[in-house]
Amino acid sequence: MINASLKQLSALLAQRKISSVELTQLHLDRIARLNPGLNAFVTVDAARSLAQARAADARIAAGAARPLTGIPVALKDIFCAQGWRTTCGSQMLANFVSPYDAHVVERLNAAGAVMLGKTNMDEFAMGSSTETCFWGPVRNPWDPARVPGGSSGGSAAAVAARMAPMAIGTDTGGSIRQPAALTGICGLKPTYGVVSRYGMVAFASSLDQGGPMAKSAEDLALMLNVMACFDARDSTSLERPAEDYTRGLAAPLAGDRAAPLGGVRIGVPKEYFGAGLGSDVGAAVEAALAQFEKLGAKRVAISLPNSALSVPAYYVIAPAEASSNLSRFDGVRYGYRAPDYADLLDMYRKSRAQGFGAEVKRRILIGTYVLSHGYYDAYYLKAQKIRRLIAQDFAAAYAQCDLILGPTSPSVAFALGAKASDPVEMYLNDIYTVSANLAGLPAMSIPCGFGEGGMPVGLQLTGNYFAEANMLGAAHQYQLATDWHTRQPGGVE
Amino acid sequence: MSLSLQEVRRVALLARIEITDREAQAAQVQLNEIFKLIEQMQSVDTEGIVPMAHAQDVVQRLREDRVTETDQHALYQSVAPQVENGLYLVPKVIE
Numbered sequence: 339m340i341n342a343s344l345k346q347l348s349a350l351l352a353q354r355k356i357s358s359v360e361l362t363q364l365h366l367d368r369i370a371r372l373n374p375g376l377n378a379f380v381t382v383d384a385a386r387s388l389a390q391a392r393a394a395d396a397r398i399a400a401g402a403a404r405p406l407t408g409i410p411v412a413l414k415d416i417f418c419a420q421g422w423r424t425t426c427g428s429q430m431l432a433n434f435v436s437p438y439d440a441h442v443v444e445r446l447n448a449a450g451a452v453m454l455g456k457t458n459m460d461e462f463a464m465g466s467s468t469e470t471c472f473w474g475p476v477r478n479p480w481d482p483a484r485v486p487g488g489s490s491g492g493s494a495a496a497v498a499a500r501m502a503p504m505a506i507g508t509d510t511g512g513s514i515r516q517p518a519a520l521t522g523i524c525g526l527k528p529t530y531g532v533v534s535r536y537g538m539v540a541f542a543s544s545l546d547q548g549g550p551m552a553k554s555a556e557d558l559a560l561m562l563n564v565m566a567c568f569d570a571r572d573s574t575s576l577e578r579p580a581e582d583y584t585r586g587l588a589a590p591l592a593g594d595r596a597a598p599l600g601g602v603r604i605g606v607p608k609e610y611f612g613a614g615l616g617s618d619v620g621a622a623v624e625a626a627l628a629q630f631e632k633l634g635a636k637r638v639a640i641s642l643p644n645s646a647l648s649v650p651a652y653y654v655i656a657p658a659e660a661s662s663n664l665s666r667f668d669g670v671r672y673g674y675r676a677p678d679y680a681d682l683l684d685m686y687r688k689s690r691a692q693g694f695g696a697e698v699k700r701r702i703l704i705g706t707y708v709l710s711h712g713y714y715d716a717y718y719l720k721a722q723k724i725r726r727l728i729a730q731d732f733a734a735a736y737a738q739c740d741l742i743l744g745p746t747s748p749s750v751a752f753a754l755g756a757k758a759s760d761p762v763e764m765y766l767n768d769i770y771t772v773s774a775n776l777a778g779l780p781a782m783s784i785p786c787g788f789g790e791g792g793m794p795v796g797l798q799l800t801g802n803y804f805a806e807a808n809m810l811g812a813a814h815q816y817q818l819a820t821d822w823h824t825r826q827p828g829g830v831e
Numbered sequence: 832m833s834l835s836l837q838e839v840r841r842v843a844l845l846a847r848i849e850i851t852d853r854e855a856q857a858a859q860v861q862l863n864e865i866f867k868l869i870e871q872m873q874s875v876d877t878e879g880i881v882p883m884a885h886a887q888d889v890v891q892r893l894r895e896d897r898v899t900e901t902d903q904h905a906l907y908q909s910v911a912p913q914v915e916n917g918l919y920l921v922p923k924v925i926e
Contacts (some may be wrong), residue, residue, distance in 0.1 A: 435910060437907055437909065570894065574885070574887070576889070668847070670911070670919050671910075672911055672912075675912035682921050682924050685922055686847040687849035690847055691848050699858075700861060700865075702848065703843060707842045719882055723877035724872055726881060760864075761864065777886065
């Protein structure tokens with residue numbers, strides 16, 4: 339049951355072989371057993387979840403079920419859900435109970451999915467290891483001495499340890515894809531604007547995008563069908579006709595049964611296979627490329643010449659936007675307020691000094707500095723110009739190929755604490771993922787083997803704008819031919 | 832470039848974050864390491880490149896000018912640190 343796909347779960351629910359209450363209870367039991375060791379969930383409310391499950395069962399009985407009805411979902415604690423504590427991994431919001439639902443949560447509720455709980459994350463999504471959380475670090479189900487990646491590390495660990503059949507995350511610079519890679523699951527960051535940011539605590543608004551995390555490309559497609567929708571309350575939500583993201587799964591893109599990916603051109607950027615890439619990760623990704631070729635895809639050598647500048651540009655743009663977004667946390671309308679202060683300014687300064695953790699403060703300081711008088715042109719404007727160059731690199735590449743394939747992360751999961759004291763080394767984990775956010779392109783990570791210490795390796799597929807269905811289709815064909823995505827960590831049976 | 836201790840303190844003040852001397856010294860070291868990474872941006876010529884603020888070239892939508900929100904101030908203030916008579920309380924700013 340815990341390894342069933344969403345489609346299988348939906349069929350079992352429809353045939354009444356299992357009820358949503360039973361399915362929810364099964365996962366709540368697993369959380370009770372496994373979460374103390376992994377710390378993936380920060381809030382669980384069994385009574386609330388089971389009430390939703392009962393409603394889902396009634397809906398199934400009434401013949402009004404939709405594909406996700408009755409299936410439990412774990413929410414990254416960045417998504418507001420009415421009545422649920424929403425902390426964003428921060429002391430600043432440790433007692434914040436959301437008075438409203440995020441758009442994505444509304445959509446999942448309307449689909450009949452069951453909220454299973456809120457998952458741990460790097461504070462305000464700022465991190466690549468899920469170690470900067472106020473609630474303590476998340477551990478990787480494949481090896482509890484290692485990190486699960488971040489910032490959506492709780493959601494990733496929840497799916498990897500089969501504590502949830504599906505989870506949602508957010509991705510500002512790789513926060514869905516990198517933890518998916520490091521925990522051996524699948525995760526997709528949609529084209530910017532496809533999933534509404536309403537009710538998602540803002541980090542860097544021009545980069546933030548919510549997306550699905552699950553065990554297979556097929557599961558991601560079913561989830562994205564629910565999550566993607568125009569929403570007038572997000573001023574950057576794109577107004578476009580609804581898409582069926584499962585449409586690429588059934589029929590091969592262009593080829594035939596023997597070569598289902600025939601005609602698909604896969605671009606391999608030379609910059610993604612150079613210095614800095616772990617040889618174990620490189621070997622697994624090369625083997626996956628060979629598998630894609632076996633399925634009929636054509637390998638094309640491409641170049642993304644400004645790749646190396648993506649991390650420097652990102653660490654100007656994201657902190658700049660964060661410093662502005664996080665100015666709302668001032669101890670007045672919601673969130674933490676320092677117990678003692680002299681006057682208003684002192685109240686702001688103390689509340690923010692005490693309520694934010696070290697990494698969040700660091701990024702606010704960077705952001706404030708690059709936006710301050712005299713430095714704006716040299717940093718912020720320069721970074722925005724480089725952002726344009728990076729987007730142009732992709733545009734040129736997509737004249738030669740349909741999808742871009744490379745590693746998601748330069749290494750497999752690293753040890754807890756290994757990079758915690760060196761921000762720059764931590765930031766370089768994002769080397770292959772941040773470009774998609776800067777350009778606004780859809781990108782996903784799927785498991786493609788194992789590396790050092792038997793830890794999972796993820797490959798990244800990046801598509802052109804709105805190419806999600808094609809990406810999911812290609813990933814699905816790969817997963818029909820391989821079984822990396824079915825592997826499950828030992829010790830969490 | 833590198834940030835002086837005084838600049839770190841000034842930025843912290845602008846950001847409304849109280850910072851101790853020890854924290855300022857630690858932040859100075861870390862920020863300067865981070866800015867070494869950021870300085871790599873200067874290696875590329877961006878003359879004439881139009882800055883990209885946003886991933887999609889879309890125009891800001893306008894909505895009809897009418898009230899769409901209902902009064903939920905009691906609900907929204909239920910999560911505030913200090914409220915009285917529907918007002919957010921802060922330390923006195925006018926003598």
